[in-house]
Amino acid sequence: MQSEANFRISRISAHLNPSNVEMGENSMLEQAKCRAKGGAPGFKVAILGAAGGIGQPLAMLMKMNPLVSVLHLYDVVNAPGVTADISHMDTGAVVRGFLGQPQLENALAGMDLVVIPAGVPRKPGMTRDDLFKINAGIVRTLCQGIAKCCPNAIVNLISNPVNSTVPIAAEVFKKAGTYDPKRLLGVTMLDVVRANTFVAEVLGLDPREVSVPVVGGHAGVTILPLLSQVKPPCSFTSEETEYLTKRIQDGGTEVVQAKAGAGSATLSMAYAAVKFADACLRGLRGDANIVECAFVASQVTELPFFATRVRLGRTGAEEIFQLGPMNEYERAGLVEAKKELIGSIEKGVSFISK
Ligand SMILES: NC(=O)c1ccc[n+]([C@@H]2O[C@H](COP(=O)([O-])OP(=O)(O)OC[C@H]3O[C@@H](n4cnc5c(N)ncnc54)[C@H](O)[C@@H]3O)[C@@H](O)[C@H]2O)c1
Numbered sequence: 340m341q342s343e344a345n346f347r348i349s350r351i352s353a354h355l356n357p358s359n360v361e362m363g364e365n366s367m368l369e370q371a372k373c374r375a376k377g378g379a380p381g382f383k384v385a386i387l388g389a390a391g392g393i394g395q396p397l398a399m400l401m402k403m404n405p406l407v408s409v410l411h412l413y414d415v416v417n418a419p420g421v422t423a424d425i426s427h428m429d430t431g432a433v434v435r436g437f438l439g440q441p442q443l444e445n446a447l448a449g450m451d452l453v454v455i456p457a458g459v460p461r462k463p464g465m466t467r468d469d470l471f472k473i474n475a476g477i478v479r480t481l482c483q484g485i486a487k488c489c490p491n492a493i494v495n496l497i498s499n500p501v502n503s504t505v506p507i508a509a510e511v512f513k514k515a516g517t518y519d520p521k522r523l524l525g526v527t528m529l530d531v532v533r534a535n536t537f538v539a540e541v542l543g544l545d546p547r548e549v550s551v552p553v554v555g556g557h558a559g560v561t562i563l564p565l566l567s568q569v570k571p572p573c574s575f576t577s578e579e580t581e582y583l584t585k586r587i588q589d590g591g592t593e594v595v596q597a598k599a600g601a602g603s604a605t606l607s608m609a610y611a612a613v614k615f616a617d618a619c620l621r622g623l624r625g626d627a628n629i630v631e632c633a634f635v636a637s638q639v640t641e642l643p644f645f646a647t648r649v650r651l652g653r654t655g656a657e658e659i660f661q662l663g664p665m666n667e668y669e670r671a672g673l674v675e676a677k678k679e680l681i682g683s684i685e686k687g688v689s690f691i692s693k
């Protein structure tokens with residue numbers, strides 16, 4: 340047993356490391372012991388791609404989440420700076436940084452939830468599928484690390500094209516013998532966040548009072564808002580339906596064009612990612628009736644993956660809800676969504692199995 344004074348000294352020297360990036364095993368241990376004295380219980384969360392446009396505000400918001408006790412920030416660049424910065428926030432979570440591939444395994448060991456916004460974003464004129472070439476390999480490497488170091492973690496996959504990266508992750512986990520479909524969730528929350536906002540504008544309501552299920556996938560016509568199921572119950576003219584559906588489907592492109600080459604949605608995505616991660620953590624804690632939309636392995640349609648409302652629990656997506664009654668416009672949209680989705684899913688699967 341060390342004295343209280345020694346604990347304090349080791350804690351101070353740990354923090355004199357200017358990067359606060361993965362320290363030697365001993366000082367890490369001291370820090371952990373020190374922390375254990377006053378540390379709040381909570382979940383261990385890793386963000387992979389934490390120094391990016393989404394990663395940084397996501398890290399900040401996760402540091403503010405009272406359900407998080409340990410926050411690991413991993414990136415191939417700039418992880419030390421982001422970690423030093425975030426670690427000064429006077430909230431409960433202990434923050435540790437990890438830089439580059441050699442530190443990936445330590446970043447992942449023991450995590451309950453891994454959020455992945457690593458990868459390149461779109462520029463004007465690109466589709467999400469144009470990102471496949473680079474992001475597929477990034478997601479494969481990160482998921483191999485998850486399979487090895489935290490096979491029971493819930494995974495929130497943000498990297499695009501989500502319609503293909505989720506099947507890639509599933510194949511990596513299958514190969515490693517760790518696949519549990521309930522724990523792998525493609526993040527489509529930004530589509531729901533946008534849908535709530537745009538629908539509220541049309542209805543003249545506060546967006547916090549509006550709930551729009553968005554199903555299918557996360558690209559163009561695969562994004563299918565079910566406006567007939569909006570809460571509170573309401574109706575739309577055919578012009579409103581057309582306007583809202585297109586605006587929700589093109590929300591990402593609207594931001595890409597407005598940023599004019601400087602990337603895609605980052606701040607609204609960080610907000611949406613934290614909203615979703617928080618729902619996953621509340622599910623893990625055992626809270627009842629946590630329901631959100633996500634792109635998951637599914638038997639709701641003939642496709643192996645599909646976004647629908649899911650109930651989040653202690654083991655991940657524990658219940659997958661059916662699509663519910665749809666109008667003619669939505670049924671036609673579903674046909675178009677499935678046509679595109681099947682190709683994106685197959686592309687992801689064959690990237691690993693070929
Ligand atoms: N699911 C969604 O709704 C949604 C919304 C917005 C953006 N996205 C996607 O999220 C991804 C990230 O977007 P961004 O704007 O944050 O991009 P960004 O370029 O600003 O940040 C990406 C970060 O990933 C890091 N990175 C690259 N390779 C890595 C690796 N092998 N391991 C760990 N980190 C790595 C980079 O260093 C960078 O810090 C893009 O693919 C984008 O299309 C998805």
Ligand SMILES: O=C(O)C[C@H](O)C(=O)O
Nearest residue numbers: 461499590591592603604
């Ligand atoms: O549109 C993009 O490329 C990023 C993201 O998928 C979004 O919906 O904002």
